[in-house]
Amino acid sequence: MNFKVDLSGQVALITGAGRGIGRAIAIALADAGALVCVNDINPDTARATAEEILASGGQAFDYVADVSLKMQIGSMIEAARDRWGRLDILINNAGVEPKASVLALDEWDWERTINVNLKGTFLCTQLAGRVMRDQGSGIIVNIASIAGHKSPLPNASAYCASKAGVVGFTRECAREFAAFGIRVNAVCPGVIITPMTQKSRDDPDIMRKWMEDIPQNRLGETAEVAAAVLFLCSGAASYVNGHALIVDGGKVMG
Numbered sequence: 001m002n003f004k005v006d007l008s009g010q011v012a013l014i015t016g017a018g019r020g021i022g023r024a025i026a027i028a029l030a031d032a033g034a035l036v037c038v039n040d041i042n043p044d045t046a047r048a049t050a051e052e053i054l055a056s057g058g059q060a061f062d063y064v065a066d067v068s069l070k071m072q073i074g075s076m077i078e079a080a081r082d083r084w085g086r087l088d089i090l091i092n093n094a095g096v097e098p099k100a101s102v103l104a105l106d107e108w109d110w111e112r113t114i115n116v117n118l119k120g121t122f123l124c125t126q127l128a129g130r131v132m133r134d135q136g137s138g139i140i141v142n143i144a145s146i147a148g149h150k151s152p153l154p155n156a157s158a159y160c161a162s163k164a165g166v167v168g169f170t171r172e173c174a175r176e177f178a179a180f181g182i183r184v185n186a187v188c189p190g191v192i193i194t195p196m197t198q199k200s201r202d203d204p205d206i207m208r209k210w211m212e213d214i215p216q217n218r219l220g221e222t223a224e225v226a227a228a229v230l231f232l233c234s235g236a237a238s239y240v241n242g243h244a245l246i247v248d249g250g251k252v253m254g
């Protein structure tokens with residue numbers, strides 16, 4: 001992606017960065033000069049992303065934590081501060097998406113989805129937000145979804161509810177945190193080529209329906225979501241606050 005942003009020396013924490021969109025965001029921020037804490041619940045993938053950044057000359061370390069557990073998030077933020085002394089950017093990206101109709105959805109799946117996607121975003125924002133408030137500056141980007149913004153997703157009620165919650169939470173954080181020099185925005189991707197969408201992409205009927213609905217007539221790449229995040233982290237977005245930026249090839253049209 002030919003889009004130049006300078007984040008030299010800024011410390012960034014990206015949750016769920018072992019694969020998919022989070023991995024692309026971690027790499028994009030590192031390419032822009034950020035010092036990157038690569039979080040994931042999966043130790044192997046977190047390590048792989050951090051090693052990829054190190055191998056290309058960037059700075060990164062991996063930290064395994066479950067974003068739904070406050071103690072683990074607190075330790076992770078402390079680890080980033082111990083290493084680099086501050087925290088400038090938080091990307092709340094970790095997410096899960098169980099598939100079942102409302103009538104069949106297991107209660108455990110509902111709770112897990114809300115805990116990871118919504119409570120995890122709250123916990124990371126609260127703990128990182130305190131650090132950013134004390135610094136007097138910070139940038140938070142929440143990865144929501146068009147499923148929580150405009151476009152319901154079949155068999156994904158918990159996911160839709162969690163992502164709608166993330167959009168609402170983003171707006172209130174933007175209002176509350178502005179006084180501390182912290183901007184908070186969301187990115188709402190459409191259908192992006194990642195492991196999360198693999199099963200649906202393997203279904204020709206689902207693919208045909210998607211293509212009918214996407215004016216650009218293709219699915220999105222992880223780098224295209226990362227570019228939107230990079231913009232929101234940049235000085236070019238200095239007056240963008242409380243926004244939910246849709247990146248979906250025109251699927252829901254604003």
Ligand SMILES: NC(=O)c1ccc[n+]([C@@H]2O[C@H](COP(=O)([O-])OP(=O)(O)OC[C@H]3O[C@@H](n4cnc5c(N)ncnc54)[C@H](O)[C@@H]3O)[C@@H](O)[C@H]2O)c1
Nearest residue numbers: 016018020021041066067093094095145189191192194196
């Ligand atoms: N792929 C899409 O089409 C799409 C569309 C809209 C929004 N999103 C959102 O983008 C984000 C990334 O999606 P993706 O497609 O890359 O998914 P993915 O499943 O490929 O990657 C998600 C990552 O989050 C990690 N993770 C899961 N639970 C975690 C936890 N409790 N703590 C820490 N890490 C955890 C996983 O291990 C995985 O590495 C998610 O929030 C997702 O809802 C994706």
